[in-house]
Amino acid sequence: MTFEPLRYPFPEAPVEGEATEVAPGVLWMRLPLPMKLDHVNVYALDEGDSWTIIDTGFDSKRTRRVWEQLLAGPMQGKPVSRVVVTHHHPDHVGMAGWFQSEHGAELWTTRTAWLFSRMLMLDEQDTPPAETIEFWQSCGMDAEILEQRKQERPFNFADVVAPMPLGFKRMKQGDVVRIGGRDWDIHMGNGHAPEHLTLWSRDDNLVISGDQIIASISPNVGVYATEPEADPLGDWLEACERLAPLAREDHLVLAGHKLPFTGLPSRMRQLIENHHGALDRLMAHIKTPKTAGDCFVPLFKRAIGAGEYGLALVEAMAHVSHLYQIGKATRMRRDDGAWLWQARD
Numbered sequence: 001m002t003f004e005p006l007r008y009p010f011p012e013a014p015v016e017g018e019a020t021e022v023a024p025g026v027l028w029m030r031l032p033l034p035m036k037l038d039h040v041n042v043y044a045l046d047e048g049d050s051w052t053i054i055d056t057g058f059d060s061k062r063t064r065r066v067w068e069q070l071l072a073g074p075m076q077g078k079p080v081s082r083v084v085v086t087h088h089h090p091d092h093v094g095m096a097g098w099f100q101s102e103h104g105a106e107l108w109t110t111r112t113a114w115l116f117s118r119m120l121m122l123d124e125q126d127t128p129p130a131e132t133i134e135f136w137q138s139c140g141m142d143a144e145i146l147e148q149r150k151q152e153r154p155f156n157f158a159d160v161v162a163p164m165p166l167g168f169k170r171m172k173q174g175d176v177v178r179i180g181g182r183d184w185d186i187h188m189g190n191g192h193a194p195e196h197l198t199l200w201s202r203d204d205n206l207v208i209s210g211d212q213i214i215a216s217i218s219p220n221v222g223v224y225a226t227e228p229e230a231d232p233l234g235d236w237l238e239a240c241e242r243l244a245p246l247a248r249e250d251h252l253v254l255a256g257h258k259l260p261f262t263g264l265p266s267r268m269r270q271l272i273e274n275h276h277g278a279l280d281r282l283m284a285h286i287k288t289p290k291t292a293g294d295c296f297v298p299l300f301k302r303a304i305g306a307g308e309y310g311l312a313l314v315e316a317m318a319h320v321s322h323l324y325q326i327g328k329a330t331r332m333r334r335d336d337g338a339w340l341w342q343a344r345d
């Protein structure tokens with residue numbers, strides 16, 4: 001089967017504080033992120049006398065200022081009555097609690113996203129806990145980076161996420177919800193984040209996909225110290241295979257990062273095949289035993305800078321661990337705690 005290539009009907013991203021209307025009553029806006037991926041997309045859907053917003057950005061002084069600009073400008077001073085959060089990552093959930101407390105908005109999300117967010121808010125650390133260090137060692141983290149990280153304040157969720165008051169409305173697989181004058185089917189993504197919302201309009205061609213489906217970057221799929229034996233890549237492939245049959249050529253996909261696009265059937269194939277390609281290259285690479293940290297070259301086919309090291313390591317771990325969990329690889333502990341992964345003959 002041949003699919004249409006990806007197309008970008010809105011090639012220019014809205015500048016800070018402004019919005020692009022991508023469909024009647026649907027505003028696309030951007031918030032800054034202080035990292036290599038320097039933005040997150042958020043959307044506002046017109047409810048008549050108020051807005052439903054999808055995702056919220058990091059909580060920072062700068063984001064709050066941009067939101068104030070958006071609310072007063074393109075959002076015409078109407079209140080935000082509902083916040084939908086696609087998944088628990090801080091660039092998406094960061095300001096949700098602020099909209100709840102300051103605007104009286106309702107929070108709608110999945111149960112797992114809410115529980116994870118609330119749990120991580122409480123997990124504040126000045127230095128990495130022993131379990132995290134042990135996990136990094138099991139990944140074969142570079143010795144110099146490991147020593148440095150042991151001394152540093154780790155990334156704390158609470159540093160970039162506003163306090164979240166009690167209470168949310170659960171969204172789950174198979175729900176149909178009315179947002180912005182449209183009925184949306186709810187389908188769960190997985191693998192990038194557990195129980196990740198995707199919304200599929202019944203009334204027009206819109207798909208709101210969060211980070212489950214992005215046009216020009218492959219969403220990060222990683223294993224973390226929280227659940228070292230997880231198989232997020234297995235979860236990712238299952239979710240993509242399940243969502244792929246829903247994809248239509250006329251769909252306009254509104255994702256959490258990068259540009260809105262069409263060509264979703266093709267993109268779903270790519271999102272799946274990218275990982276199968278990576279797994280094949282890895283199988284050849286681990287003919288002799290390797291740690292996850294030794295697997296960047298076959299996996300990413302490019303050099304990994306210091307700023308991406310952490311994400312690359314958890315992604316490498318997800319791939320070798322998947323090969324182990326489907327029975328294609330074995331693993332052995334090295335003296336320093338690192339898992340050595342090797343392809344089965």
Ligand SMILES: [Zn+2]
Pocket residue numbers: 040089091092211256257
């Ligand atoms: Zn994101």
